[in-house]
Amino acid sequence: MELPAVSLKAIILVHWLLTVWGSMNYMLPLSYAWGNFSVLAVGIWAIVQRDSLDAITMLLTGLLLTVLTDIIHISIFYPAHDFLSDAKRFSIGMAIFSLLLKPVSCYLVYRMYRERGGEYTFNIGVTSGGQDHSTYEPIDQPDTPPQWPSSSKAAQPPY
Secondary structure (H helix, E strand, C coil): CCCCCCCHHHHHHHHHHHHHHHCCCCCCCHHHHHHHHHHHHHHHHHHHCCCCHHHHHHHHHHHHHHHHHHHHHHHHHCCCHHHCCHHHHHHHHHHHHHHHHHHHHHHHHHHHHHHCCCCCCCCCCCCCCCCCCCCCCCCCCCCCCCCCCCCCCCCCCCC
């Protein structure tokens, strides 16, 4: 079963609302709000530039990183049961709901990445050393000994 097409605007709007609700009670540190709102700003960039592969890649990477940072923030700053008011319970519940929704958002953003022409693997610009695989070499035929010296080159005169 394939998921329906979801707009990037809807994903950004839902996560914006959940981040606002999650950070409204000052229970989580400012780094929670800064991290999530900066990723949402990259999401706005991805909305504005529909054909940009860099914007959608950075959004996907940011969403994946905020999954990790949200887990750390919620686990460290979760209040004790004695200090948990209704407003704090609502705020932490929205932060947890945002965290649970992020893997689905990552999958949807990854589909948008593929639609914009992205590859299955992420290229971070590091080139790998190795052999040149641009020429075809058949593996089912035995190797012929090299012609030494090469018959295609004329002998160079000594200097």
